[in-house]
Amino acid sequence: MSTTVAIIPARGGSRGVPRKNVRRVGGVPLVARAVQAALAADGIDLVVVSTDDAEIAEVAAVAGARIVHRPADISGDTASSESAVLHAIGQLEAEGVEVGVVAFLQATSPFIPSAALADAVARVRAGEADSVFSAHETFGFVWRRDADGQASGINHDASHRPRRQDREPHYLETGAFYVFTAAGFRESRHRFFGRIAVAEVPEWSAIEIDDEHQLRIARSLAAMHEAPHPIAVRAVVTDFDGVHTDDTAIIDASGGERVRVSREDGMGVALLRHAGIPMLILSTEVNPVVRARAEKLRVPVLHGIDDKEQALRGWAAENGLDLDDIAYLGNDVNDLPAMRIVGWPIAVANAHPRVREAARVVLTRTGGSGAVRELVERVLSA
Incomplete structure (x- = not known):
């Protein structure tokens, strides 16, 4: 029986957004988001990522894709996506895979609707269409400008x-996915041929990432449209100031500091400890108040840490924990190196904009006002 294969071309070079295919939206690398969307679509038997890049290959493989290593002659800026898809089909067939239908997905589209993709696959497999592409309905008036700058209507009479x-x-093509028969694609060497049909997708999902501004928009859209879900981890690591506290301090006449914390957070930490889930406070601060609060919570603390990433790697290794199984809760830019290496980078509601952009989850509560408790409850719900 022929196989329906999702193929995701993802080369390492990108000028507009460096390392674009491993940049995160909603805390998940773009290439991994595409893999997950394909795996969630009914009718797709195999998901393949075609790449020339070792990091992309590793991220995609962890997400569940088979890797096809793309040769250099079809990996440059001028190489077409069609050439990568044709190469991947050839490699699979050389391994004995009979490719019948291809779903070509673009990782630069972070919001690929799996249901619409599955419907497109079903239509091609049923022989209702030879090629189906994602698009959203539009009633917009489209214009062109000539060499003199004069405008004229394209899809309407201006009068x-x-x-x-x-x-x-x-219907405006989104670029998210194209589904077609392998035989027709080999013959035409193009994604559009034969009977062409539209797979309608929501307009909000149509963003394609080609520059940093679009990446920021996509991250905001992820926070708006992706429903909260349980956070399935084996350990929780947090910053201290701005997470357990509201990021303010009262200085007394002798120079001592006092901070404001939440009793809610204290109960949350107790519940986490009771569930047997390890927790660590990781702070750059050397103030005694950090250790005092950690002792009160009965949580281990590493403070006075300049390199949070290396400290976190060491703690995880000592405790036999995979970094993908750790949630890190932060609020400011010094948390970014640690957030980038864990499976669940989390931000408090009032975190620095760069921290919110890097987060897989942005909490609804602010630091010192129940953010730790909110995270704990979502961990325990998993």
């Missing part, structure tokens, strides 16, 4: 402005 309900809708 006639009918109401939306009286206009014919058009």
